Amino acid sequence: MIKIENATKSFQGVNAIENLSLSIEKGEILGLLGANGAGKSTTINMLLGFIHPDSGSVFIDQMNVSEKTKEVRKLIGYIPENVNLYPYLSGIENLDYFCRLAGMKYEKRELEKFLITCGLQNNAFNNKVSTYSKGMRQKVGIAIAYAKKTKVYLLDEPASGLDPLASNELSILLKKLVAEGATILMASHDIFRVREVCDRIGILKKGNLVKEIRSRDVSANELENLYIEYMKN
C-alpha cells in the first residue's frame, strides 16, 4: 500500500532523508522511531505530497504521490501531533465541516457513529473543541480520516503528550482500524507504544533507515536497547 523507493530529500544542502526505502502492506502498521530531525516528519510530508523527493519515488496504492497528489490524498488520513481543530465548533461540527470539505455529507446519526467508533464519549460530541483534551481532539482527528474512508493513516507523534489512558485508547483504536483493513504509518519517540501497536518498526537516523525489525521479535527492553545503541553510533 505504501512504498518509498530510494527517496532523498535535502533542505538547504542538508539531507533530511537519504536513500530511504520502505514499504508497508495493506493492513499493516509500521512504526518509525527516531530522534528529532531524524526525518520522520519529512517522510510523512512526502507521503502527504506536501514535499517531493529530490530523487527516488513515493507510492501509495501504486500511485506516484508526486504525480497523482490529488488522487493519493483522497486515500490518506493525517493525524498530526496536535490536532488543531476549530475551537469555536463542537467535535461533531468539526467532523461535519471537514467531511463536507471532502465532499461528503453525513447525517448527524452517522457522524455520531464515526465519533463513537473513534472513542469519543457521547456527552462530548456537542461541546466546543476548546474544552477538549489533546486525546479527545486526536479522536476527532481520526474520526475525520475514518469518515473519509481513508485507506492510509499517517500519524506524526500521535502519542506525544497523551496521558497513559488516552495513549492506551489510541493503541486500541489503531488496532481496530488495521483490523478493518487500514494501513498505518506512525512516527514516534515512544518506543513502548510503537512496539505495542506496530507490526514492524523502523529506526531512522539522520534520514537513513538504519534498522527494520518485527515487533514480535523483540521485547520492549530489547527494542529500547537497540534504539539507544543506534542513536549512540
Place this chain on the structure above:
Amino acid sequence: MWIIIKNELYSLYRNNALLAISIGFILALLLSILLGMVQAQNHTKSYEQAKNKLRKQWENIEGMNAHGAAHYGTYVFKPYDLLNSLDEGVNSVTGNVLKLEGHVQNEIVYSEASQMQFISKFGKLKSSLLLQYVLPLILIFLAFHSISSEKQSGRLKLLLLQEAKSLTIIWAKTLSVWLYGLALLTFTVSIYSLINLENISLDIGSRLLFFYLSYALFYFIISGLTVFFSAQYKNATVALTSMLGIWIVWTIFLPNIVMSSVEKWHDLPSRNEFQADMKEDRSKGLDGHNPLDERAKDLEAKTLEKYGVNDIADLPINFDGIRMQADEEYGNQVWDKHFGNLNNILAKQKQSYQLAGIFNPFISLKNASMGFAASDNYHHQNFLKQAENYRRRLIKALNDEHAYGGSKTGDWSWEPESDFYKSIPDYTYKPMSFSYSAPNYLIDISLLFIWSVLTSLFMFFGARKMEII
C-alpha cells in the same frame, strides 16, 4: 468554497472582540451619519432663512438706482448635497457663502473649517473617515493571520487533505473578510438610504450605487492583499507588518507626495501674482465709472452714431447703464481668461492625481468617493460657475434696466419699480446630474477594477507559491 466562507463567517461571529469592534464601529457610523444629517438640516434651514430674508430685502430695495443695486448685490449659498453626510469632501474647507455684485467676482467664504473651534480643526467624526481609514484597518487585522494561523496550527494540511485547494482557501478567506467589510458598508448605505428614503431620486440612487461599488472594490483589494501576505509568510506578524506598511504608504505618504508633485508639475500662480495679473488686464479695459475713459468715449461715439444723435443728452436711453455693462463684460472676459487658465491647471492637476491611482488605489477611492458624493472640487467649481453665470445675468439685467428702463444719461436718482426687482429670478443651484459628472470618475473606478484584478492575480500566484510546511 462556500463551506469555508460559512465557517470563516461563523468564526468572525464567534469572535467577541470583533463583535465589540463591529458594534462600536456601527455606533460611530450611525453617529457620524446622524451628525452629518443634523448639520445638513441646520445648514439647509439657515440657508433657506437667509435666502428668504435676502430675497425680501432684494424685492424691497428702495433709494437705489439699478446700478446701485448691482453694487449692493446679493448672496448665494452653496446648498448641502444629500450625499455630503457620507463624504463631505472639500466642502468643509471651500466655504459656502458667495457675494455676487457688479464689477467683481468675490471669493466664496465661511468655510466650515474657518468656523470650527480650534480643537475640532484636528478632525471630526465623519463617515468617510470611518469608511476610508478605520474599516480597511479592521479588515487588515481580520485577514493578516487568516492563512498563517492555519499553517501554524497545522490545520492547513488537514484542509488540503480534505481536498480543499490552496486557491479556494485563499479566495474563501478573502471573501469572508470582504463580506464582513461589505456588511458594514451595506449597513451604512442602507441606513443612509432609509433615513433619506423620500429624497432618493434615480440620480442619488445611481451615485449611491457607484459610491458603494468603489468601496466594495477597495475593500476587496485590502482583504485580498492581506490574505495574500498571510499566505506568503509563515509568521503572521510579518504579514501584518507588510500590509500595515502598505496601508500607511497608501493613505499617508503617497497622497501627500503625489499632491505635492502634481502641484509642482502643474503650477498654480500665487494669489498675489494672480490678482496682480487680473488687475493689470482689468486696467487695460473700459472703466465704467469714469466717463472720461478713452474706451468709454469710443463706446459713447458708437452709441451716438447708433441712435443718430450728436449729444449724449439727446439719447433716449441712459448711456451710463451701457457703459457700466461694457465695463462688466470686459471684466467678465478678463475673469474668463484668468479663471479659465486656473481651471485648466486645476483640471490637469486632478487628472494627474487621478492617474496616481495606478500606484495607489486609495487615491482612486478618495476621488471616486468624493465624486460620487458630489463633494469634490469638480462639483464645487460647478457651483461657482453657476453662481458666476447668475451674477452676470443679474448685473446685465440691472445695467440694462439702468440703460433702457426709462432714465436718461446722468440721471443717477432714477429708481426702478419694485416689480422689476421681483421679476429677477432668485439664484437656484442645479446640481450636476450623475450622467454628466460620472465620466470624470471613470478613471478612478477603472483603476479600482484593475487593482481588483491584480489582487486576484496576486492571490492566484500566492496560492501556487504557498508553502504548506
